[in-house]
Amino acid sequence: MSAANSDYVKALEVGRPPNIGRLFPNSKALLVSGKAIDRAMNAKGHALALAAxxxxxxxxxxxxxxxxRANAAVIIEIAKSEGGQKAYCPVNYWNMARQVDAVCNELGITIPVAIHADHYGIKNAGDIASAKVEIPSMFDAGITSIAIDASHLPDEENLLANLELNSFIPAWASxxxxVGEIKGKEGLSTVDEALFLIRGLNAHDIFPDWIALNNGTTHGIEASDAGIQVxxxxxxxxxxxxxxxxxAQHGTSGNSYDRLRAIxxxxxxxxxxxxxxxxxxxxGLEVNEYGNANLDANGNFIKVKGEGMSEELWGEMVAFAxxxxxxxxxxxxxxxxxxxxLLAQPREIRERMAARVEAFAYELITKVFNSADTAPLAIAAILAAGSYDLGAKGKRIENPADWTREMLAKQAQGLSRDKGPAGNFED
Known part of the structure; x- marks a missing residue:
């Protein structure tokens, strides 16, 4: 056994969180906390983990x-709108880990993979109450990382929502x-807003691995050339x-590779x-080099013949839409x-659908995100910790007495209240 394989076996023994070990006791897939992925990117330097x-x-x-193929640590994720209780995708918070684990074992995948619940949106008190039941159920189903997104709320309420839900998230999870809803050039995040949220969490011994900003990006089909504000x-x-x-950079689709490299x-x-x-x-749609779908003269998507799904099924999908x-x-x-x-199509069509994704993702990992060869770095972080729990990167700096509920109004003085236009920007 090579040293690399030996390290992988050791990481399997100590690096899989308790929920993963319980769900998949005989698995050879290295499903880990996103902390390991984050540490690997730090170790390489100027590297972005693909969160697909x-x-x-x-x-x-x-x-x-x-x-x-790229020997890269990676994240597979789904957002609440995509895979929550009102999902528009078949992959959801409760089956994603099972699919990832199965594919890893089937294909002999030996790189660390985090299972991330993205954009777990909190918009009101009812969402907080539901989250206290739902978040534990998601970790029961194999989630290893989560994004609490209360950015739709005023800054004080955003902070309070994060504080109230933190005890429902395992300490080992990333x-x-x-801060700031993801809605393009409107309501851009500010330094003061980000500091308010991070300082308030820090005072309560909560040390996020990532913060997402409204830094000019949008989700979905990019219609503006403004893009991410580096x-x-x-x-x-x-x-x-x-x-x-x-x-954490959201909404990368549609931004130039030069801009993503700058990030x-x-x-x-x-x-x-x-x-x-x-x-x-x-x-199998025609896309430009940045992943934006090209449109024909009539403003319709262009299906590339012989790529992706069958032409017949695409016609059926268009008619349905x-x-x-x-x-x-x-x-x-x-x-x-x-x-x-889609799954009922012939094998050669199913395989070409996945192969097209593989080619696009490999290009991102190796030529844009600089995250090739980060898998060993994630494994090294796990082995250095000797545990699935890598701990926090930060430590408490703030005085808790300055960040009580009664003090929040004072701390929030002067913060911008411009969140941009109303709307649903969460996926």
Missing amino acids: NGRNHFVIRGVLAAAQ LETE ELTAEIHEAIKQYGVNG ATKTRTTKANVATALQFVSW ESKGWKKGDYKNLNLPFENK
Whole structure:
């Protein structure tokens, strides 16, 4: 047995969290806390972990194959809108880990993989009450990382929601928090807003691994050339550096690769979400080099003949969407009703769907995100800790007495209340 294989076996023994060991006692898949993935990116330096939204089974297969080929630590995730109780995707918070584990064992995947519940949205008191039941159920089902997204709320309520839900998240799990809704150039996050959230959490001994910002990105089909604001992101990351928090970049689809490379080199970002591009690629749609779907002269998607799904099934999906009056941004809703039909296609078509994702994801990992060869670094972090619990990167700096509920109004004085236009921007 090689030293590398020996390390993998040791990591399997100590690096899989208790919920993973309980669910998959005989598995050879290394499903880990996102903390290990984050530490690997830090160790390599200027590296972004691909956090792939597994909207369908083919995305999961393709991304895992790409990460294995690139020897890269990777994250498979799904957002609440995509995979919560009102999901529009067949992959959800409760079956994602099972799919990932099965594919890893089937394909002989030997890189560390985190299972991330992205954009777990909190918009009101009712959501908090539901979360206290739902979050434990998600970890029971194999989640190893979570993003608490209360960014829709005023800053004080965002902080309070994070504080109230933290005890329902295992200490070993990686944690992402968010400030500023993801809605493009409107309501951009500020240094003060990010500091307010991170300082308030720090005072209560909560040390997030990542913070997501509204730094100019959007989700879905990118319609603006403004995109991610690199300098704003760098400024905010520098301000919170002492708290040990890295950045999570949402909505990468549609941003130029030069801009994404700048995010890697000029900011403290270690996690980059990719969703819509992978969906389009798996389907066999024509996309530009950044993953945006190209449209024909009539504004319709272009299906590449002989790639992705069959032409007949694509025609059926288009007809279904048109019968619903759906616009192009609504095509994501096709994932759930058509998954079984996609899986029922001949093997060669299923394999080419996953292979197309693999090629696209491999390019991102190796030529844009700089995360190739980070798998051994994640394994090394696990072995150095001797545990699935890698602990926190930060330590308490703030005085808890300054961050009681009664003190929040004072701490929040002067914060911007501009959250941009109302709407649903969470996936």
